[in-house]
Amino acid sequence: MLRFAHALNSHLLGALESAFPEAAAAARAAGAPLDPQLGPASKPEFGDFQANGALALARPLRLAPRAIATAIVDRLAADPAFGALCLPPEIAGPGFINLTLRPEVLAAEVGRRLADPRLGVEPVAPGGAPVVVDFSSPNIAKEMHVGHLRSTIIGDALARVLEFRGHPVLRLNHVGDWGTQFGMLITHLKQVAPEALDTADAVDLGDLVAFYRQAKARFDSDEAFQTTSREEVVKLQSGDPVSRRAWQLLCDQSRREFQRLYDRLDIRLDERGESFYNPYLEAVVADLAAAGLLVSDGGAQCVFLEAEDGTASQAPPVIVRKSDGGFNYATTDLAAIRYRFAAPPDGDGARRVIYVTDAGQASHFAGVFQVARRAGWIPEGGRLEHVPFGLVQGEDGKKLKTRAGDTVRLKELLDEAVERCEADLRRRLAEEERQEAEAFISEVATTVGLAAVKYADLSTNRITNYQFSFDRMLALSGNTAPYLLYAVVRIAGIARKGGGDDAVPAVLGFSEPQEWALVRQLLQFDAVIQEVEEELLPNRLCSYLFELCQLFNRFYDQVPVLRAEEPARGSRLALCRLSADTLKQGLGLLGIPTLERM
Ligand code: ARG
DSSP states (O other), rough: OHHHHHHHHHHHHHHHHHHHHHHHHHHHHHHHHOOEEEEEEESSSGOSSEEHHHHHHHHHHHHHHHHHHHHHHHHHHHHHHHHBBBOOOEEEEETTTEEEEEEEHHHHHHHHHHHHHHTTOOOOTTOOEEEEEEOOBBBBTTOOOHHHHHHHHHHHHHHHHHHTTTEEHHHHHHHOOSSSHHHHHHHHHHEEEEEGTTTTTTOHHHHHHHHHHHHOOOOOOOOHHHHHHHHHHHHTTOOHHHHHHHHHHHHHHHHHHHHHHHHHTOOOOOOOOGGGGGGHHHHHHHHOOOOOOOEETTTEEEEEBBBBTBBSSOOEEEEOOOOOOOOOHHHHHHHHHHHHHHHHTOOOSSSSEEEEGGGGGHHHHHHHHHHHHHHHHSSOOOOOEEEEEEEEOOTSSSSBTTTSSSOOOOHHHHHHHHHHHHHHHHHHHHTTTTTOOHHHHHHHHHHHHHHHHHHHHHHHHHSSEOOOOOOTTTTTTSSSSSHHHHHHHHHHHHHHHTTTOOOOOSSOOOOOHHHHHHHHHHHHHHHHHHHHHOOOOHHHHHHHHHHHHHHHHHHHHOOOOOTTTTHHHHHHHHHHHHHHHHHHHHHHHHHTTSSSSS
């Protein structure tokens, strides 16, 4: 649809310019060219698009909006290229111009999409600057929790959409591998489990997490332990070989555990932890000092924040260097921003940097973004965006916990989704008296179970808290992964019965309103993808796919396909195929593979 929107916009502009040449020239000279204000129709009965520009032009042109609209429509009527695209426009209300694409134009576009592996989504110009998506980012020696799972799933979907549009994407895993936790952990392990510090695999992540808890408890209560831990951090950060090796082993251990989860979810990430930015921390302080932003506050080096109007902000300052000389989470993030925008080889040369974390970190990011901007690290047109999401809650609306009250382990959560799917599937097979191989059962259960977890997360507006419910995410009806996956399976079955060959009739034609509703929804795919690229809201793509399924099911339930006569039969089978292609592509961009049978 975007292609048509561009074409119509230029026709409308041409009409405006020829109807009001002086006003157009003046507007252009003033740097604000006339705008036809073309947008999607506000209701389907108004057609495909509407142009509202006549209303805004009434004042400057000193004419009634309807008179302006009439002048535009008269010019359009004289333009054959416009006439080939659109039915004669209608003027509605005070002066809106309603535009309806010609049916044969829509049908031909369906044919084009069937032959286009990109399904009408234009790629961005090659050679563009990279986009950084900073996501997942768990902490070494700590358990990965459901918040990290959300970040992993949402970040991956956004990265996939950006990649599909053709952006070079850096999928960065900003793991917490450099904090004070290592001082405590190494000190504690030296005393209670020294083998963990010089032998690979001596402990697993579960043990590490327990050791970390013990170390933290000692740190909070034992002053001598605190001192030794602080010394240990200094040793590590200054490159002491024994500490380095212990650190390396601890990181490897956690990394292997994280990787198992990423593999299972088919998620690719490049690890670039906090430690990577260690060599750049001094330069951050130097830059900020040179920019006159650093203020000493009780021995700590801080940057005080400004409110939007430039006055002093009430928010706490960003601490860049603690009074003991140490750096913190914010300093590392400043170094990361500086590096990501800097030109290669000493930086990523990015133009857009996206952070996917829980909403609780919003003020942290607002603070470091502002400091980075004032330090002059963000080039013209550079974008820094925090993509916040809400908490994962249990069905009781409280923080997600196991029945025994413990924090939920991600592996167990995914296992349970798959197990429940398998049980559902076996029940259904028994009811239908269907025999299936064990390999089939396990593939379907795994695909549907993991899809359900991902989709449940992606389909809610990410800003709101999200109630985790196996029953809801595994339901076969409603806006769920099983519902969408079923639709794909259903269409695959139709294609098999329909002869299954991929030949598309040379001329497609549609007659029924259910067909046209489906055609129009299919053709919106490009616009939805670009919207997700801009707004970073994967739930928009989910809603689109859900509506697409509903329109498909209505079409297939109400309009004969396999029993229709040619040429309708061929056109309808082509619609089925484009529906399947669009669903598969859309789900693929959400990180969800589809099935041919289930
Ligand atoms: N490790 C952090 C946490 O677990 C998330 C890091 C997000 N990325 C960043 N550049 N700060 O909360």
